[in-house]
Structures are given as C-alpha cells and as structure tokens.
Amino acid sequence: MDEEKERRETALPVLVVVVPCCNEAEVLATTNRRLTDLLTAMEQRKEVAAGSRILYVNDGSDDGTWQEIADCHARDKRAGGISLAARVGQQMTLMAGMDVARRYADVVVTIDADLQDDINVIPDMVDDYRRGIDIVYGVRRRRTSDTWFKRTTAQAFYRLMRAMGVRTVYNHADYRLMSRRAVDQLCRYEERNLFLRGLVPKLGYLTAVRYYDRAERQGGRSKYPVRAMVDFAINGITSFSVRPVRMVFFFGLLFFVVSLGMLAYVVARYMAGEVVPGWSSLILSVWFIGGCILMGLGIVGEYIGKIYLEVKQRPRYDITEELL
Known part of the structure; x- marks a missing residue:
C-alpha cells in the first residue's frame, strides 16, 4: 500500500477519458476539441503523463459518428476509438470502453459525449487519485437545467433506489474517475444486466465526490427520452429489462386500478339499492385479487x-474496429 501511495504521488498518471457515443456526429468535433485542449493543458501543468488520451466508443451509431471518430484520430492520435458491432446500450458501451482503456491507463474517466458534465472537474479528480482515492464521483450541485418532470422523476428514482436497498450516489450519473485497480475489479463482474451506478459503489475502494454545475446541451438530442428513463429506472432495481414479462406486471397494475374504479361503481349501486346480494364483494374480489396476482x-x-x-453467457459486446 505504501508503494502504491508513493507511486501515485511521484509518477504522473496516464489518463484515458472514455466517451460513449450513440449518434453523436453533430457534437463530436466540438467535444474532441475541448477534451484535447484539456489534455494538453493538463500535460503542460504536469498533472498527467504524455501518453494520456481519449477513447470514443461507438455504440452502433448510424449517423456518421464512427467517421467523425476516425477524422479526430487522423488529426490527433490522442483521440482513439473502438466500434461495437451492434447497439448494446450505454452501460455496456461504458464497460467496453473501460475494458479497453485499462490496458494502458492508470486512471479512467467516463463522461457523456455532449459534455454537459463539467470537464474542468477532471484535474481535481486526478488530484484526488494522486492522494490515494480510487473512485471519484462527479455529482451535480443542482438540477436547474432539467425540466420539472425530469428533475422530479430523477429525484424520485434515487429515493426509490435507496428504499430498495441499492447503494447509489445521489445526483450522480456516469461521470466518474476510477483507478486501474478499481476498473480491474469492476471488470470481474461478468453479469449481462449492468447497472454501473449500483455496481461501482459495491467495489469498496476509497471514494470522493466532486460537485459541479451541469451545462445545457449544445447540440444533438438527449438519448434518454421518458421511455428510456423509465426503462433505466426499472433496470436499476431489477438489473435488466425483460419486456415480455414486464407486460404482465403492467396488466396486473391496470386491473388493480380498474378495481378501484369498480369499487366506486359498486358503492354507488349499493347505495342506490340496485345490487344482487353478494355481487359487490364477489366482483371486487375478482378484480382486486386478479390484479395482485398478475403484479x-x-x-x-x-x-x-x-x-x-x-x-x-452470451458475449456482452463485440468490437469490430479499433483506432488506438
């Protein structure tokens, strides 16, 4: 442990910034310029080693994202990329990027391609690493840039996760720094139903938090519409989405709601004296118990x-091209 601490304090770490990309061609040039400028500044200030780089992970994009990544690589070899054979989702994309990055990185930072998360926090994260911290969470101070609906549902999601006993960091998404040994440990989790916001806190290494203000999206569109957010929330609790089976649950919920409406109807008919003896209790029991069973x-x-x-045990992803 003392040798590890001494190494971190004396040797400059190799930083790899992993950026998942799904149809991000519109913002990628700006993103790459900002990240390469940051790496240049950090190298000049002797905060990271000269081998530090960016790793873009193309998650089955169909808008020219991979060509943009190739263009960035041609201009500056510090910008590399890998392309996945099929779309696997953000969580698998992040895992693929970290799995490749740990080959040559001392620290890995994951961040979304739109750079709404403040990249100026990365030097502070690296400083925490050099002081012995293995995982640094980027946490939003406030959610003023969100709509009322998204802010309310996000806060409800974190509270629900906590009530279900899932360890998460409040207002933290997937903007974080991890040391190589933390990434190595994470890659030992071979499950297909990934929920990194719940897995990373289970690793048990020393952690720190860096707060920042999230910016408005500068281009493209969010990859998390309402439907995707609902899916992600359910996956966070159950670890994955099984849609055919989930439909049974929602049918049960629908029947339960209908039973409440039937309750009002039965009470109204009973008060009017227009019911056959025993009908009220029978019909309510059928609707209520049927809904509960299906749920x-x-x-x-x-x-x-x-x-x-x-x-x-199917493969989690398939890398078809690499620009490293």
Whole structure:
C-alpha cells in the first residue's frame, strides 16, 4: 500500500477519458476539441503523463459518428476509438470502453459525449487519485437545467433506489474517475444486466465526490427520452429489462386500478339499492385479487427473466474496429 501511495504521488498518471457515443456526429468535433485542449493543458501543468488520451466508443451509431471518430484520430492520435458491432446500450458501451482503456491507463474517466458534465472537474479528480482515492464521483450541485418532470422523476428514482436497498450516489450519473485497480475489479463482474451506478459503489475502494454545475446541451438530442428513463429506472432495481414479462406486471397494475374504479361503481349501486346480494364483494374480489396476482407474477418474472439472460453467457459486446 505504501508503494502504491508513493507511486501515485511521484509518477504522473496516464489518463484515458472514455466517451460513449450513440449518434453523436453533430457534437463530436466540438467535444474532441475541448477534451484535447484539456489534455494538453493538463500535460503542460504536469498533472498527467504524455501518453494520456481519449477513447470514443461507438455504440452502433448510424449517423456518421464512427467517421467523425476516425477524422479526430487522423488529426490527433490522442483521440482513439473502438466500434461495437451492434447497439448494446450505454452501460455496456461504458464497460467496453473501460475494458479497453485499462490496458494502458492508470486512471479512467467516463463522461457523456455532449459534455454537459463539467470537464474542468477532471484535474481535481486526478488530484484526488494522486492522494490515494480510487473512485471519484462527479455529482451535480443542482438540477436547474432539467425540466420539472425530469428533475422530479430523477429525484424520485434515487429515493426509490435507496428504499430498495441499492447503494447509489445521489445526483450522480456516469461521470466518474476510477483507478486501474478499481476498473480491474469492476471488470470481474461478468453479469449481462449492468447497472454501473449500483455496481461501482459495491467495489469498496476509497471514494470522493466532486460537485459541479451541469451545462445545457449544445447540440444533438438527449438519448434518454421518458421511455428510456423509465426503462433505466426499472433496470436499476431489477438489473435488466425483460419486456415480455414486464407486460404482465403492467396488466396486473391496470386491473388493480380498474378495481378501484369498480369499487366506486359498486358503492354507488349499493347505495342506490340496485345490487344482487353478494355481487359487490364477489366482483371486487375478482378484480382486486386478479390484479395482485398478475403484479406478483410480473415481479417474479423479472428476476426469472434475468436469470435466463445470465445463464446463456452470451458475449456482452463485440468490437469490430479499433483506432488506438
């Protein structure tokens, strides 16, 4: 441990910034310019080693993102990239990038391609690493740039995760620094149902938090519309999405809601004296119990579906091209 601490204090770390990209051609040139300028400044200030670089991970884009990555690589070899054969989602894309980056990095920073997260926090994160911290979370001070709906649902999501016993960092997404040994440990988790915001806190290394203000998106569009946010929230609790089984749960929920409407209807008919004896209790029982049974089956089905996906042991991603 003392040797590791001494090495961090004396040797400049090799930093790799991993950037997941899904249809980000519109913003990639600006993103690359800002990140390369940051690396240049950090190298000049002797904060990182000269071998530091950026690693873009193309997640099945169909808008010319990979060509933009290739152009960035041609202009500056510090900007590299890998391309995945098919779209696997942000969490798998991040894991693929970190798995490649750990080959030559001392520290890995993950950040979204739109750079709404403040890149000026990265030097502070690296400073924390050199002081012995293995994981540094980038955490938003406030959510003023979000719509009321997104802000409210995001806060509800974090509270729900905490109530379910899942360890997460409040207002932290996937902007973080990890040391190589932390990334090595994370890569030992071979599950297909990835939820990095829950996995990283389980690693147990020393952590720190760096707060920042999130900027407005400068181009492109968000890859998290309402439907995607709902899916991501459910995956965070159950670790993955099994849509066919989940439909059973929502049907059960629908029947439960209908049973509440039937309750009002039955009470109204009962007060009017227009019911057959025993009909009220029977119809309410059928709707209520039926809804509860289907909801229960849906919840159990979520976990059975995840077991089904895990036991097949399919590859998590396939890298078709590399520019390193």
